[in-house]
Amino acid sequence: MSGSLVLFGPPGAGKGTQAGLIVDLTGKPQVSTGDMLRAAVKASTAMGMEAKEYMDAGLLVPDSVIIGLIEERLTEADASAGVLFDGFPRTIRQAESLEAIANVVAVISIEVPDSAIVERIVGRRMDPETGGIYHVNFNPAPPEIVSRLIQRPDDNEETVLARLAAYHQQTAPLAAWYGERDLLVSIDGDHSIDEVAAAVETVVRGLA
Numbered sequence: 001m002s003g004s005l006v007l008f009g010p011p012g013a014g015k016g017t018q019a020g021l022i023v024d025l026t027g028k029p030q031v032s033t034g035d036m037l038r039a040a041v042k043a044s045t046a047m048g049m050e051a052k053e054y055m056d057a058g059l060l061v062p063d064s065v066i067i068g069l070i071e072e073r074l075t076e077a078d079a080s081a082g083v084l085f086d087g088f089p090r091t092i093r094q095a096e097s098l099e100a101i102a103n104v105v106a107v108i109s110i111e112v113p114d115s116a117i118v119e120r121i122v123g124r125r126m127d128p129e130t131g132g133i134y135h136v137n138f139n140p141a142p143p144e145i146v147s148r149l150i151q152r153p154d155d156n157e158e159t160v161l162a163r164l165a166a167y168h169q170q171t172a173p174l175a176a177w178y179g180e181r182d183l184l185v186s187i188d189g190d191h192s193i194d195e196v197a198a199a200v201e202t203v204v205r206g207l208a
């Protein structure tokens with residue numbers, strides 16, 4: 001399949017959890033703006049320090065910063081046949097900028113009600129060594145790695161509510177925007193990880 005895919009949905013919908021499957025099925029590299037921003041924060045770059053203030057508050061990082069990051073990432077050789085965008089675009093302005101520089105062939109929207117989001121995010125644990133995503137109840141880590149797991153600084157209840165508000169105000173309107181372009185494919189994400197994975201696989205195989 002030529003062109004890029006977008007993985008879309010609210011915070012905690014399961015975008016990162018399902019991204020590996022799509023990478024395996026398509027061979028496209030995952031481009032996660034959240035991961036890129038967290039790497040910049042860890043490296044203490046000027047951009048990372050600026051972004052951290054927004055991320056810790058549960059607000060979107062300014063479009064100009066994000067668009068610059070994506071433009072630079074798309075110049076890399078592995079992006080030439082398209083990528084899997086995860087967590088980008090998140091505003092109409094980001095989507096318009098993307099339209100000018102990449103050929104998006106489908107937007108896979110994982111739909112999860114707000115009522116399920118807080119529990120998913122507050123229980124999330126990350127493996128800093130592998131990038132693995134776990135959940136204390138829904139996807140427990142193997143006992144031998146539990147001691148090294150970390151919790152993201154923005155994975156607390158207060159920040160999640162701010163992230164959800166930003167999602168509904170600035171990001172959710174993109175679903176209609178992509179719908180008008182016949183690119184939106186919706187998946188019910190309010191099921192087990194394996195059930196959602198099966199639905200994602202059906203959709204991705206149907207795009208080939």
Ligand code: AP5
Nearest residue numbers: 011012013014015016017033034061087120124135138193
């Ligand atoms: P980002 O890192 O993109 O966070 P997000 O969109 O809020 O998404 P998450 O990573 O929280 O959730 P996810 O959908 O990947 O869920 P996951 O698979 O981990 O962004 C962080 C911040 O960076 C933003 O707030 C913003 O400040 C900034 N930013 C990033 N991109 C930006 C952009 N384009 N523009 C502006 N600012 C930007 O799953 C969550 C948990 O649920 C896990 O524990 C998992 O195990 C569990 N789980 C997954 N699926 C299921 C299931 N089906 N059932 C039960 N549990 C499940």
